Amino acid sequence: xxxxxxxxxxxxxxxxxxxxxxxxxxxxxxxxxxxxxxxxxxxxxxxxxxxxxxxxxxxxxxxxxxxxxxxxxxxxxxxxxxxxxxxxxxxxxxxxxxxxxxxxxxxxxxxxxxxxxxxxxxxxxxxxxxxxxxxxxxxxxxxxxxxxxxxxxxxxxxxxxxxxxxxxxxxxxxxxxxxxxxxxxxxxxxxxxxx
Numbered sequence: 403x404x405x406x407x408x409x410x411x412x413x414x415x416x417x418x419x420x421x422x423x424x425x426x427x428x429x430x431x432x433x434x435x436x437x438x439x440x441x442x443x444x445x446x447x448x449x450x451x452x453x454x455x456x457x458x459x460x461x462x463x464x465x466x467x468x469x470x471x472x473x474x475x476x477x478x479x480x481x482x483x484x485x486x487x488x489x490x491x492x493x494x495x496x497x498x499x500x501x502x503x504x505x506x507x508x509x510x511x512x513x514x515x516x517x518x519x520x521x522x523x524x525x526x527x528x529x530x531x532x533x534x535x536x537x538x539x540x541x542x543x544x545x546x547x548x549x550x551x552x553x554x555x556x557x558x559x560x561x562x563x564x565x566x567x568x569x570x571x572x573x574x575x576x577x578x579x580x581x582x583x584x585x586x587x588x589x590x591x592x593x594x595x596x597x
Contacts, residue, residue: 435487435546435547435564436487436488436539436541436546436547436548436562436563436564436565437487437488437490437547437562437564438490438510438513438514438547438549438562439509439510439513440490440492440510440560440562442506442509442510443492443494443506443507443510443558443560444492446492446494446501446502446506446558447494449494449496449501449502450494450495450496450501451495451496451497452494452495453492453493453494453495454491454492454493454494455491455492456489456490456491456492457490458488458489458490459487459488460486460487460488460565463483463486463487463488463489466483467480467483467484482568485565485566485567485568486563486564486565486566486567487564487565488562488563488564488565489561489562489563489564490561490562490563490564491559491560491561491562492558492559492560493557493558493559493560494557494558494559495556495557496556496557496558497556498556499555499556501556502558506558507551507553507558507560510549510551510560511551514537514549518539518540518541518546519537519538519539519547519549520537520538520539520540521535521536521537522536522537522538523535523536524536530554531554531555532552532553532554532555533551533552533553534550534551534552534553535550535551536548536549536550537549537550537551538567544566545566545567545568546564546565546566546567547562547563547564547565547567548561548562548563548567549561549562549563
C-alpha cells in the first residue's frame with residue numbers, strides 16, 4: 403500500500419512538471435509572438451450593454467481577405483492584412499461608470515511590461531476621463547505586434563494586432579474586423595512637385 407502511494411505521488415509529480423513545462427513554453431510563445439491574452443476580459447460582457455469580441459487568427463484573416471472589394475483603399479487594406487497573423491479585439495460599452503476596474507486590465511498590462519513590448523504613446527484627458535495607451539513589440543527592427551488599450555468612463559477597448567504592422571497604414575483598419583474608429587488621421591496626399 404505504501405509503495406502504491408509513493409508510485410502515485412511520483413506520477414503526480416511528473417505530470418505536474420510536464421504540465422508546468424507546457425504552460426511555460428506556451429506563455430513564452432505568446433510573449434514573443436506579438437499576441438497578448440485578452441480573454442480575461444470576457445467576463446465583462448455580462449456587465450456590458452454592448453460588447454464586441456473578435457478573434458481572427460492568420461487562417462481566418464486569409465479567408466476574409468478575398469471578400470474585400472477592388473477599390474484602391476481596399477488594395478491597401480489587403481496589403482496590410484497580408485502581413486498580419488491575427489486581429490483580436492475586446493470592446494465593452496457600459497450603462498454606468500465603474501463597471502470595470504484597474505484589476506480587470508492589470509493582467510494585460512503585466513504582459514505588456516515584457517522586454518519585447520514598449521509603450522510608445524499615452525494620451526490622457528482628465529476632462530473627459532479617457533486614457534489611451536499604445537504599445538508595440540519589435541522583432542529584428544520590425545514591428546511584430548501592436549496593442550492599444552482605450553479607457554473611458556463607460557467604455558473599455560483592447561486591440562491586439564499580431565504580425566508585421568505598418569504603422570503608416572494602420573488607419574485603414576479602422577471600422578474593419580471590429581476595430582473601432584480610433585480617429586487616426588490619415589496623411590493628406592501631396593500633389594507631385596513640379597520641377
